[in-house]
Amino acid sequence: MMRPLPLLAIASAIAVPQAASAQTADDAIVQPESGPLAQFTPRPSGEPASMDYSFFDTALEFMVLRMGQSTREGLPRPEPMVGTRQVYGHDSRYRLEGNRILYSFLDKEAIEPLTDYLHELERIGTEIDIAALPRDEQLAYWLNLHNVAVIEAIARNYPMKSPSRMLLEGEIVSLDTLKLVTVAGVELSPHDIRNRIVFPNWQEPEVLYGFTRGEVGGPSIQRRAFTSANLDELLAISAREFVNSLRGVESYGKELQVSKIYAEAARFYFPAMDDDLRAHLTKHADDDVKALIAKKPELVVNQYEDRVADLAGGEREPVYSQIESNGQPVGAGVTPSIARLLNERMQKMDKLRRRGELRGRVIVLTPPSAEEQPAAEGSTEESEEGEGN
Numbered sequence: 001m002m003r004p005l006p007l008l009a010i011a012s013a014i015a016v017p018q019a020a021s022a023q024t025a026d027d028a029i030v031q032p033e034s035g036p037l038a039q040f041t042p043r044p045s046g047e048p049a050s051m052d053y054s055f056f057d058t059a060l061e062f063m064v065l066r067m068g069q070s071t072r073e074g075l076p077r078p079e080p081m082v083g084t085r086q087v088y089g090h091d092s093r094y095r096l097e098g099n100r101i102l103y104s105f106l107d108k109e110a111i112e113p114l115t116d117y118l119h120e121l122e123r124i125g126t127e128i129d130i131a132a133l134p135r136d137e138q139l140a141y142w143l144n145l146h147n148v149a150v151i152e153a154i155a156r157n158y159p160m161k162s163p164s165r166m167l168l169e170g171e172i173v174s175l176d177t178l179k180l181v182t183v184a185g186v187e188l189s190p191h192d193i194r195n196r197i198v199f200p201n202w203q204e205p206e207v208l209y210g211f212t213r214g215e216v217g218g219p220s221i222q223r224r225a226f227t228s229a230n231l232d233e234l235l236a237i238s239a240r241e242f243v244n245s246l247r248g249v250e251s252y253g254k255e256l257q258v259s260k261i262y263a264e265a266a267r268f269y270f271p272a273m274d275d276d277l278r279a280h281l282t283k284h285a286d287d288d289v290k291a292l293i294a295k296k297p298e299l300v301v302n303q304y305e306d307r308v309a310d311l312a313g314g315e316r317e318p319v320y321s322q323i324e325s326n327g328q329p330v331g332a333g334v335t336p337s338i339a340r341l342l343n344e345r346m347q348k349m350d351k352l353r354r355r356g357e358l359r360g361r362v363i364v365l366t367p368p369s370a371e372e373q374p375a376a377e378g379s380t381e382e383s384e385e386g387e388g389n
Helices: 007-013 035-040 054-063 108-127 135-157 190-201 205-210 231-243 260-264 274-284 287-295 336-355
Strands: 166-168 171-173 181-183 186-188 249-252 255-258 298-301 362-366 379-383
Touching: 035 186, 035 190, 054 108, 054 135, 108 135, 108 181, 135 181, 135 190, 135 205, 135 231, 186 190, 205 231, 231 274, 249 287, 255 274, 260 298, 274 287, 274 298
Parallel strands: 255 298
Antiparallel strands: 166 171, 181 186, 249 255, 362 379
């Protein structure tokens, strides 16, 4: 089994070259972007404005399957099907964590409207001055644009086992670094949107959890689009789900193992690395996870599950027979591996229900205190945690 890497080592290893004005990962202060991306640096807001993301709301309700909160119990590898040694579909110990998108059920007619909507978001970002909108409107735009671009690219190129290692025109590339959108004449990758627009300009690390990576190991995709009205609520839900999952925080011996998404954002939000990250994790952790954060002396980056966050594991499983009723296929598209995952999900939900952990969620929004950063626009506290994601 591959050993986790120290946080400093992994942060250096995954660093992507920044613009000339940006400082290195070891610098505590991040300079604003220069060049073409400078136009996206937030400026004082003009007239109140809001955008309508109802189409994306409807699409997410259709595409996203809730998987529920983590039970913090890693799963063993599934047994092969009878008559074969091959295990199809999701087989990692994290396979019941994080919501899933039903990519294997999306046909051309379902994907085309998503592609059109992505172009519409690009057009809007080109025709209006995004940087002059109220800050919450700006953030909602960048989160939704990023997530629509990632989802649309995976759907269009599906099947793929890993967005980090997708095969494109005979070459293995990372979806994260592809220039998927163009806004105001600037070509942007998902990495650009996060690291060159949002992270340098929004000081609250909770924004980390609003970006889907399209992979099991990343933050969970929600069933609602972001808006200026629900930003704090959805980011709080996503933060709590991720921090309290195994893919967010785990332990091994003396080590506190954390997701690599924290290494990517360390220079923006966790300049003291160990202390800053522990404080952030503790803010969103349940009691059992808080205890791990407090007592584990070594902070390392855990292995990251880069399998696509779908139901089928990004592969076409051969189906050798169909059960039919009245001449119509029963469960068409539901392969044995998907059926197995759905059955495991049902057992997990039943376990959460018996534990009394499958409850509703109430989000209490509080204004920032005088001691907080001037750019901070609010903080969140949660009670009655439940499925929520």
